[in-house]
Amino acid sequence: MSRSRTLSRAIVLSRRFLSNVPENTVYGGPKPQNPNQRVTLTHLRQKYRRGEPITMVTAYDYPSAVHLDTAGIDVCLVGDSAAMVVHGHDTTLPVTLDEMLVHCRAVARGAKRPLLVGDLPFGTYESSTRQAVDTAVRVLKEGGMDAIKLEGGSPSRITSAKAIVEAGIAVMGHVGLTPQAISVLGGFRPQGKNVASAVKVVETALALQEAGCFSVVLECVPAPVAAAATSALQIPTIGIGAGQFCSGQVLVYHDLLGMMQHPHHAKVTPKFCKQYTNVGEAINKALSEYKEEVTSGSFPGPAYTPYKINAADVDGFLNELHRLGLGKAASAAATVAEKIESTELPVGGSRASN
DSSP states (O other): OOHHHHHHHHHHHHHHHHOSSOHHHHOOOOOOOOTTTSOOHHHHHHHHHHTOOEEEEEOOSHHHHHHHHHHTOSEEEEOTTHHHHTTOOSSSTTOOHHHHHHHHHHHHHHOSSSEEEEEOOTTSSSSOHHHHHHHHHHHHHTTOOSEEEOOOOSHHHHHHHHHHHHTTOEEEEEEESOGGGHHHHTSSOOOOOSHHHHHHHHHHHHHHHHHTOSEEEEESOOHHHHHHHHHHOSSOEEEESSOSOSSEEEEEHHHHTTOOOSHHHHHHOOTTOOOSOOHHHHHHHHHHHHHHHHHHTOSSOGGGOOOOOOHHHHHHHHHHHHHTTOHHHHHHHHHHHHHHHHHHSOTTOOGGGO
């Protein structure tokens, strides 16, 4: 081996050992998807064929996604309802695609098991099939989602759903009350309450199935209508305010936990939501106690002041402060150091005996 090649090899080896992580973790290639961990469309189809209910929860951030993951929820929807639940709007319409992508990425970091579905927000897929496909691609590539959901069953929405599926992206449909359409629905109104509306729910669900959707959300429709749609379809239905005769159910994380106890949330909390606990009361209680302890000066006490400086360094620190002309600061530091010293002395003794 020539001297130059020997030198080059030595440089490479030295650079390798400068790394503070093992070489094989710098780039180990793409990690294979573990079907035993990540819920896939295949898993959902298997549950559907076995008649096992599918669980779905809408969440918007990393902590809630981790909780869903731990609980073993099948599907996590990153919904455009973030506009109302997280951002405080009265409808879902204001949330933007960029805002949705932030929520999607946060959820994707926390939920490793559920199938991840991202909503296409209002105004990002209605103009053309090209716009719809481009938006769906961004939700997967930039948001880390496994699939997308779009609302409604108008001919243009059906065409968009079909185009997105043909682009290789899994699509979940949504019929019944479609919050993005409140302008034409006249508000958040249940659907399927008369013959024409009920038939439209079933026909729209069938059209979405024909377009290639893997599942359809049925929101705020009477139970018999949801049952008819579920029976007519060969794909799972996910109910929300649609009774128990669907293939699965979905609720919003904050709603089912009873997390938010304030006038805005009381105004927008739907009638169909069951609160499985009342986290909001616990949060309010904790915040009130925190405020009281900070105000009274009892927090943070010694138990929550863990970082120490020894006596010799305190003296040196005080000398430096005096040298800098910061006598008042030195007095403050000395007073606190003496107070801490006195509270840490053993009863009836001195540090000299330790």
